Amino acid sequence: xxxxxxxxxxxxxxxxxxxxNGIDGLAQVCxxxxxxxxxxxxxxxxxxxxATSVKVLVYDGQGYWLCxxxxxxxxxxxxxxxxxxxxxxxxELQVLLRGGDPSLTRGAPVxxxxxxxxxxxxxx
Numbered sequence: 001x002x003x004x005x006x007x008x009x010x011x012x013x014x015x016x017x018x019x020x021n022g023i024d025g026l027a028q029v030c031x032x033x034x035x036x037x038x039x040x041x042x043x044x045x046x047x048x049x050x051a052t053s054v055k056v057l058v059y060d061g062q063g064y065w066l067c068x069x070x071x072x073x074x075x076x077x078x079x080x081x082x083x084x085x086x087x088x089x090x091x092e093l094q095v096l097l098r099g100g101d102p103s104l105t106r107g108a109p110v111x112x113x114x115x116x117x118x119x120x121x122x123x124x
Contacts, residue, residue, distance in 0.1 A: 002058055002065050004090045009042040011085040012096070016049040023064045026057045034085050038064075045093065051075040054097065069097060078102065 004010065017029055026046060030038040038044060044057040053070040078101035080086035092102035 002056070002060075002067065004043055004093055006090045008090060010045065010088040010090065010093050011036060011042055012045040012080050012088055012093075013047070014080055014082045014084060014086055016051070017046045017055075019046075019048040019053060019055065023057065023066050026055065026066070027064070030057070036085070043093070045088075045096070047076060047079060051077070051079060071099070074099070 011034065013029070013034060015033075017026070021029065026044065027038040029046070030036050030044055034044070036042060036044070038057060039059045041059060041061075046055045046057070047053065052075055053068060054076065056065075056067045056069075058065045076096070076099060078096065078099075080088070080096075080102065088096065088102055089107060091107045092105050095105050096102045
């Protein structure tokens with residue numbers, strides 16, 4: 001089972017990839033086209049040319065997970081744009097996989113002090 005936590009790095013490929021690729025082919029896309037090491041624990045998200053299917057590639061320390069979602073009707077309309085990849089937060093990935101627009105979501109900050117105190121300058 002794959003669990004995407006807020007601490008995980010999620011990278012969405014902005015350009016469609018050939019979905020005949022399996023784990024090895026997508027790992028090579030990560031290295032060659034996205035400039036990222038697929039074995040560093042990031043979650044990589046790809047879509048096909050018709051925007052009807054998504055693949056998620058994750059390395060968990062022992063091996064790769066490859067998941068695919070194919071829509072029964074419609075397309076993924078709100079795919080992120082950018083150079084090669086766009087980083088997303090975990091909650092934005094959930095919205096994207098449900099067909100929503102991740103740019104419209106807001107979540108709590110990823111990091112904040114637990115004790116609620118304000119950090120003071122060391123020189124004071």
